[in-house]
Amino acid sequence: xxxxxxxxxxxxxxxxxxxxxxxxxxxxxxxxxxxxxxxxxxxxxxxxxxxxxxxxxxxxxxxxxxxxxxxxxxxxxxxxxxxxxxxxxxxxxxxxxxxxxxxxxxxxxxxxxxxxxxxxxxxxxxxxxxxx
Numbered sequence: 212x213x214x215x216x217x218x219x220x221x222x223x224x225x226x227x228x229x230x231x232x233x234x235x236x237x238x239x240x241x242x243x244x245x246x247x248x249x250x251x252x253x254x255x256x257x258x259x260x261x262x263x264x265x266x267x268x269x270x271x272x273x274x275x276x277x278x279x280x281x282x283x284x285x286x287x288x289x290x291x292x293x294x295x296x297x298x299x300x301x302x303x304x305x306x307x308x309x310x311x312x313x314x315x316x317x318x319x320x321x322x323x324x325x326x327x328x329x330x331x332x333x334x335x336x337x338x339x340x341x342x343x
Contacts, residue, residue, distance in 0.1 A: 263322025264341040270301055270308075270319055271328050271338050278328070278336040285314040285330055 241247050277283070288294055288310050298308035298319065306321030318327040319341075326341035 259322060260324065261343045263324045264326070264343045266302060266306070267319045267321060267324055267326040267341040270298060271326050271340060274298075274317065274328050275336050275338055278330060278334075282334055283330060284332070284334045286310055286317055288314060
């Protein structure tokens with residue numbers, strides 16, 4: 212009686228086939244239109260858009276509270292309230308703040324998003340928030 216210790220050629224081929232199937236499934240999960248990498252890039256884009264809108268809306272809300280606190284009827288471009296350079300200093304690079312010719316509307320843009328705050332003749336502020 213011989214005592215053969217080792218693996219057969221059939222067992223080796225089956226093992227290789229199983230490994231190839233697992234590799235194919237793994238690659239398919241990583242790539243493709245519904246793969247992990249595509250979904251990660253999509254989530255990154257959505258996060259950047261939401262972050263841009265959130266930054267703009269936070270700055271608009273800060274301006275809104277200043278308008279209410281100081282009972283403003285227009286933005287004062289020479290003071291802190293409504294000064295575009297001071298607003299830009301609070302935001303990351305790539306964002307812009309512009310004051311209208313009448314000093315009644317201040318618009319903030321950045322990251323492909325736009326939001327604005329307008330003061331009416333009666334001194335009532337209205338925010339048009341950036342959409343996420």
